[in-house]
Amino acid sequence: MLSTLSITNYALIDSLEVGFDKGFTVITGETGAGKSILLGGLSLVLGKRADLSSLRVKDEKCIIEASFKIANYGLQEFFEENDLDYDANTVIRREILPSGKSRAFINDTPVTLDVLSQLGENLIDIHSQHQTMQLTENDFQLKLVDALAGNQKRLAEYSSGLKTYRKAQKELNGLIEVQSTANKEHDYNTFLLTELENAPLKVGIVEELEEEYEQLNNVELIIEQLSKGDQLFNDEQMGVLPLVTEMRQSLAKLVNFGSNYKDLYQRVQSVLIELDDVNSELQRIHEGVEANPDALEAVSAKLQLLYNLLKKHNVSEVSELIVIKNELADKVFETAHLDEKIALKTRELQDMESVLEEQAVVLREKRKEVIPELKAKLEGDLAQLGMPSASFEIGLSPSDSFTATGMDELSFLFTANRGGSYGELKKVASGGELSRIMLVIKAILAKYEKLPTIMFDEIDTGVSGEISNRMADIMKDMSNDLQVFSITHLPQVASKGNHHFKVFKTEGAERTMTNMKKLNTEERVVELAHMLGGKDLSDSALAHARQLLN
Structure with a gap:
């Protein structure tokens, strides 16, 4: 208000x-x-x-x-x-x-x-000549029928279902479009995925292979230097181990002469233990190193494969290749299962259509029940407004498609004259007739809706x-x-x-x-008298005004 x-x-x-x-x-x-x-x-x-x-x-x-x-x-x-x-x-x-x-x-x-x-x-609903033309629109006419039929709750349920249905329709169309594009790309994506799956992809693999490649590719140099190291450790005259062993033996003779000699002896002993351990590790590695052209070729091939994949996918890290592989796997999986998704969504839509059709039928039946009452009420009220011959033909027929108001087409025809030809309101009703029809309709709606x-x-x-x-x-x-x-x-x-x-x-x-x-009351009397008799106030105009107010 x-x-x-x-x-x-x-x-x-x-x-x-x-x-x-x-x-x-x-x-x-x-x-x-x-x-x-x-x-x-x-x-x-x-x-x-x-x-x-x-x-x-x-x-x-x-x-x-x-x-x-x-x-x-x-x-x-x-x-x-x-x-x-x-x-x-x-x-x-x-x-x-x-x-x-x-x-x-x-x-x-x-x-x-x-x-x-x-x-x-x-x-606020401001009624004007423009707003009166709303009366000629099918949706407004159907709103009047639904008001009498008490269809508001049913329409709300139908509208909610239609909204869900159209959303599902959009999703299905999207899946079909994705499938159309995906099918074209599926073979290529599968090829890329297979290529990545066959590659040794793990974080740090390039660094590991590069290290292995350097070792295999320089095996002769490694063997040579390991042999030299072995000789430096174990030569009887100039080897590190014999010399340090001899030093330890010399210091062993001094340990009883003071703690400083004892500490020195222990330090040399520790060095000797560490050198002996290094020598053992050197010999172990030396024994395991040998030329292996096949292994070198295999490592080189893996490295080249990874280098090519990094370049092909325009990335710099194997971790990025792993992400691409996962994305491709998702795409290939989605494409392979799109038919199933489309079939499922289609079944969902069919179920929704069945429910909507049932709701639309109920709406139609309720509308048909009140159309005779609406016709009689419209014609009766218009007769009291100086249109005694006004007559309506209101028909309802099913449509093939879902609309915002159901699956009905409303025929709302009018004639103002007895025996006249029926036609659409906008074609056969004058402006004054439309205004009176609108007033009657608003009065009917006010009884059934919160306007x-x-x-x-x-x-x-x-x-x-x-x-x-x-x-x-x-x-x-x-x-x-x-x-x-x-x-x-x-x-x-x-x-x-x-x-x-x-x-x-x-x-x-x-x-x-x-x-x-x-x-106030007296001012209303004067105003009504002016409306009745013009600017000059007469006793009769004032009396008539008071009579109208009473």
């Missing part, structure tokens, strides 16, 4: 702040007084685009703020999805800067116009007398379930409002301003 509206520096409005209550609110005023300006300002706060022409004073910003009571609107999820602070008394603010830029806020959080517009659609605040902008244009009374009764009856506004030129409609606001102009010394005020 719209509870307050504040407008500053917009068009002919200098500063305006009004509060609204639930029920039926009427807004009147002479032609050109600024009722359209009020609607324009409200549209801006609901997300309509703006320009500098909106500014009354060009070097000051325009601010439009509206507060709504939304506790019963079920909008918590919308606020969560858009990361907004939810408040049962939500405030929307729109600012238009002198630079031409605009800003929008929901509960003081900056938002885009798209988010503002989405929220606005759930807060937002509705503002009718001169929906009563072109009617008078008893018909305008009936239109006012319909709007007043709607206001039992939701907040209803009507901008009207008809006193019969204005008199039925729970609350009455007047839009008027005042002429200042330098400029004209539009303002708005809530009328």
Whole structure:
């Protein structure tokens, strides 16, 4: 429910702040007084685009703020999805800067116009000639049928299933596309994988092979130097071991002459032990070294293979080749199992289709049940609005594809004249007829759905007398379930409002301003009398006005 509206520096409005209550609110005023300006300002706060022409004073910003009571609107999820602070008394603010830029806020959080517009659609339904054309759209007509059929929960379940189904369809198409590409690459990927699997891939392998290659490739030099080392260790006259052994024997004769001689002896003994160990290791290695052309060739081949693979895959480390091998293995595995995945996903889709078809059939049956009731109600209500011969032909036929509303095609045909040819609303109904049909439909919807605040902008244009009374009764009856506004030129409609606001102009010394005020009972009598008899107030006009209010 719209509870307050504040407008500053917009068009002919200098500063305006009004509060609204639930029920039926009427807004009147002479032609050109600024009722359209009020609607324009409200549209801006609901997300309509703006320009500098909106500014009354060009070097000051325009601010439009509206507060709504939304506790019963079920909008918590919308606020969560858009990361907004939810408040049962939500405030929307729109600012238009002198630079031409605009800003929008929901509960003081900056938002885009798209988010503002989405929220606005759930807060106020402004009925206009453009919005009346919505009546001619198939989805809107089907929404009316579903409201009477109580299909809201069924539609939500169907819509959720359809969303899952379309996601699965997209996944299946993706798998088929991947398969098409993968099949072309499968043989090459398999070849690359086999090549890598046959290579001795492990971290550090290149360094190991290079070391082994150097040893095998220089075996003669190694044998020669090991032999020389053996000779240096064991030569009887100049060998290291005989000389150190002799030194140890000499020092052994001095150990009893002091600790320093004993320490020296022990150190030489340790050196001799270490030298003896080195000599043993040298001899062991020497015995194991021999020329092996076959081994040299094998190591060289492995190294060359690794060098070629590193170059081929444009990497510098074997660890990177291992990563590539694993990735190729995954690709080859995925390709080999894509047929299985596609078959599984296809079966899933078929199961989903069966469920959706069952849900669509239930929706269709429920719709068929209420179509006679809807036809009778529409024709009966329109008869009271001066269209006694109005008649509808509403048909439902199954379609072959899933749509957002099921698997139905709705035929919603109309004629305003007895014996006339039926046709689509947009082709056979006049603007005045469409307005009355829309009013009747909104009244029906209000009984079955939680509608937002509705503002009718001169929906009563072109009617008078008893018909305008009936239109006012319909709007007043709607206001039992939701907040209803009507901008009207008809006193019969204005008199039925729970609350009455007047839009008027005042002429200042330098400029004209539009303002708005809530009328008390006596002010309403005067306003209605003006609407009935013009500027000159007569006793009969005042009496008629009082009669209308009573």
